[in-house]
Amino acid sequence: MAFVITAPCKEELASECVEVCPVDCIEPADDQLVIDPVRCIDCAACESVCPVEAIFHEDDLLEEDRPYLEKAKQFFGRA
Amino acid sequence: MNLLSIFKRSLMLPKKEALFSLNRVSMRDAMVYIIILLFILFLPDIVHDFIRSSSSDNSFLLEVFVVRLLVLYPLLILFIMVSSISLLSALIIPIKELLKRKLKYQQLWKMTVFALTIPLIIIFAFRILQINEWYINLLPLIIYFVLMVKMITVYPKRKL
Numbered sequence: 001m002a003f004v005i006t007a008p009c010k011e012e013l014a015s016e017c018v019e020v021c022p023v024d025c026i027e028p029a030d031d032q033l034v035i036d037p038v039r040c041i042d043c044a045a046c047e048s049v050c051p052v053e054a055i056f057h058e059d060d061l062l063e064e065d066r067p068y069l070e071k072a073k074q075f076f077g078r079a
Numbered sequence: 080m081n082l083l084s085i086f087k088r089s090l091m092l093p094k095k096e097a098l099f100s101l102n103r104v105s106m107r108d109a110m111v112y113i114i115i116l117l118f119i120l121f122l123p124d125i126v127h128d129f130i131r132s133s134s135s136d137n138s139f140l141l142e143v144f145v146v147r148l149l150v151l152y153p154l155l156i157l158f159i160m161v162s163s164i165s166l167l168s169a170l171i172i173p174i175k176e177l178l179k180r181k182l183k184y185q186q187l188w189k190m191t192v193f194a195l196t197i198p199l200i201i202i203f204a205f206r207i208l209q210i211n212e213w214y215i216n217l218l219p220l221i222i223y224f225v226l227m228v229k230m231i232t233v234y235p236k237r238k239l
Contacts, residue, residue: 022181022234041235044102045186 002040003047004072005033006065008054017046017055027075034072080104085112089196093229101193106185109192113164116196117156120203125152167191171227178228181237187227194226 005017009032017033018026025039026046035046037058047055056062058069072078080088085104091097104112125148133141168187175182182190198219205216 020183020186022237024181024238043099043234047103048105048189049185 002037002042002058002069002072003035003044003055004037004058004061004065004069005035005050006054006056006061006068007032008052009033009050012052012054014051016049016051020045020049029071029075034068034075036076036078037069037072038076038078080108082108082112082115085109085193086116086196089193092194092197093226093233095233098190098230098233102186102189104189104193106189109189113160113192113195114156116199117160120199121152121156123207164188164191164195167195167223171224171231174224174228175231178231179236180231180234182231182234190227190230191223194223194230197226198223 005026011031013028013033015033017035018024022043022045023039023041025036025041026033027036028034032054035055042057044057047057056065061069080100080103085101085108088097088101092101128144128147133144165188168184168191171187171191172184175187201219201222202216205211205219210216
């Protein structure tokens with residue numbers, strides 16, 4: 001289980017989450033930031049600092065946001 | 080997350096589940112939580128002051144009390160709260176460096192808010208029991224530092 005960055009991050013790239021992530025598992029992809037689902041420790045530090053509320057726990061993801069989890073997995077080669 | 084859930088989870092610290100779920104609380108909610116907690120814990124003092132002021136025949140005393148209650152107390156509590164939490168969080172910075180954890184000051188600040196729940200309840204209990212010995216009053220501070228160290232070590236070590 002991990003946190004997932006969704007659509008509101010696109011072109012926003014505020015990066016507060018990158019600064020607070022204690023395991024440095026957030027990296028910039030093409031047009032948004034992505035969380036490595038394997039390295040993520042589920043601490044939720046990123047969720048509360050996101051200014052555009054783009055970060056959700058995998059369990060709370062809407063069906064339409066599922067592709068963002070797949071995108072993160074592909075980006076880090078975890079698919 | 081509502082304030083009661085925050086309180087319950089704060090009592091469960093330094094458990095990993097409690098710490099990580101409290102990380103989801105916004106900074107605004109964390110501040111509201113600590114203000115309400117402090118207000119509740121200081122309530123007996125306020126009630127005591129009110130009874131003293133209202134039992135007096137002097138209406139001036141009552142007016143002074145109302146001004147204190149509505150203006151002075153909230154501002155004083157807010158000032159003491161922000162400065163104490165900021166100072167305590169700053170004292171934790173060398174500890175987290177020593178423990179090699181990547182945690183920002185804002186995270187430490189929020190962790191301090193929740194870690195203060197148990198020490199504040201103990202301080203309140205000491206006041207009720209009228210325990211005034213300085214060395215016993217150090218206990219809440221020691222508990223705070225122990226809690227914070229345990230909470231920090233929940234996070235994995237920073238990779239070099």
